[in-house]
Amino acid sequence: DADVTQTPRNRITKTGKRIMLECSQTKGHDRMYWYRQDPGLGLQLIYYSFDVKDINKGEISDGYSVSRQAQAKFSLSLESAIPNQTALYFCATSDYLSNQPQHFGDGTRLSIL
Amino acid sequence: GQNIDQPTEMTATEGAIVQINCTYQTSGFNGLFWYQQHAGEAPTFLSYNVLDGLEEKGRFSSFLSRSKGYSYLLLKELQMKDSASYLCAVRWENQGGKLIFGQGTELSVKP
Numbered sequence: 001d002a003d004v005t006q007t008p009r010n011r012i013t014k015t016g017k018r019i020m021l022e023c024s025q026t027k028g029h030d031r032m033y034w035y036r037q038d039p040g041l042g043l044q045l046i047y048y049s050f051d052v053k054d055i056n057k058g059e060i061s062d063g064y065s066v067s068r069q070a071q072a073k074f075s076l077s078l079e080s081a082i083p084n085q086t087a088l089y090f091c092a093t094s095d096y097l098s099n100q101p102q103h104f105g106d107g108t109r110l111s112i113l
Numbered sequence: 114g115q116n117i118d119q120p121t122e123m124t125a126t127e128g129a130i131v132q133i134n135c136t137y138q139t140s141g142f143n144g145l146f147w148y149q150q151h152a153g154e155a156p157t158f159l160s161y162n163v164l165d166g167l168e169e170k171g172r173f174s175s176f177l178s179r180s181k182g183y184s185y186l187l188l189k190e191l192q193m194k195d196s197a198s199y200l201c202a203v204r205w206e207n208q209g210g211k212l213i214f215g216q217g218t219e220l221s222v223k224p
Contacts, residue, residue: 031210033211035214040216040219041216041217042200042214042215042216042217043156043200043202043214044214045211045212045213048211050210056209056211058211088153090155090156098143098144098163098204098210099144099161099163101146101148101158101161102146102158102212103158104155104156104157105155106154106155107153107154107155109153
């Protein structure tokens with residue numbers, strides 16, 4: 001089983017809909033992250049959380065919200081989806097030590113029509 | 114802001130050596146990571162550098178110069194499966210522990 005699991009893997013929806021992307025992990029990491037990736041571009045940080053009571057905005061948080069339901073679960077919501085939020089979304093986790101890498105889920109491909 | 118610069122794309126021949134460069138702002142630097150990402154897949158961790166010098170892992174090596182704000186990823190004995198995007202990511206002390214990713218270098222390995 002994957003250590004970082006994202007659901008759904010693919011989603012097509014319409015403009016204006018509310019969408020939730022879910023991420024769960026079995027690595028026991030405190031830190032969790034949500035990124036989006038557009039074709040040919042790097043990863044842009046949306047939100048991150050260093051523990052259950054900690055939520056921080058990333059570079060591109062407008063139009064998104066998150067919930068850290070437990071150490072193992074971090075969900076991303078698009079309150080009212082718009083077409084330019086069509087992208088590949090990744091969840092990642094890491095240990096608190098600064099020399100430890102982030103571990104990524106397999107991604108959610110989201111298309112908004 | 115904290116800028117990271119990498120070449121957009123590179124092409125190399127199977128069996129050859131390729132060097133992918135990454136430059137970044139030095140102020141507050143606190144570690145650099147290299148990731149490999151095949152198209153449509155998750156990034157996977159390759160290497161970490163925080164001190165000057167070379168870190169070697171099989172066919173892949175990564176070098177860091179803190180004073181110059183410069184790193185490179187060296188891939189030896191290139192294989193077709195090395196065709197992928199290579200992402201440089203930097204952690205700065207004033208960024209709350211998060212990573213900032215460069216746009217990635219798309220490497221094409223040709224026969």
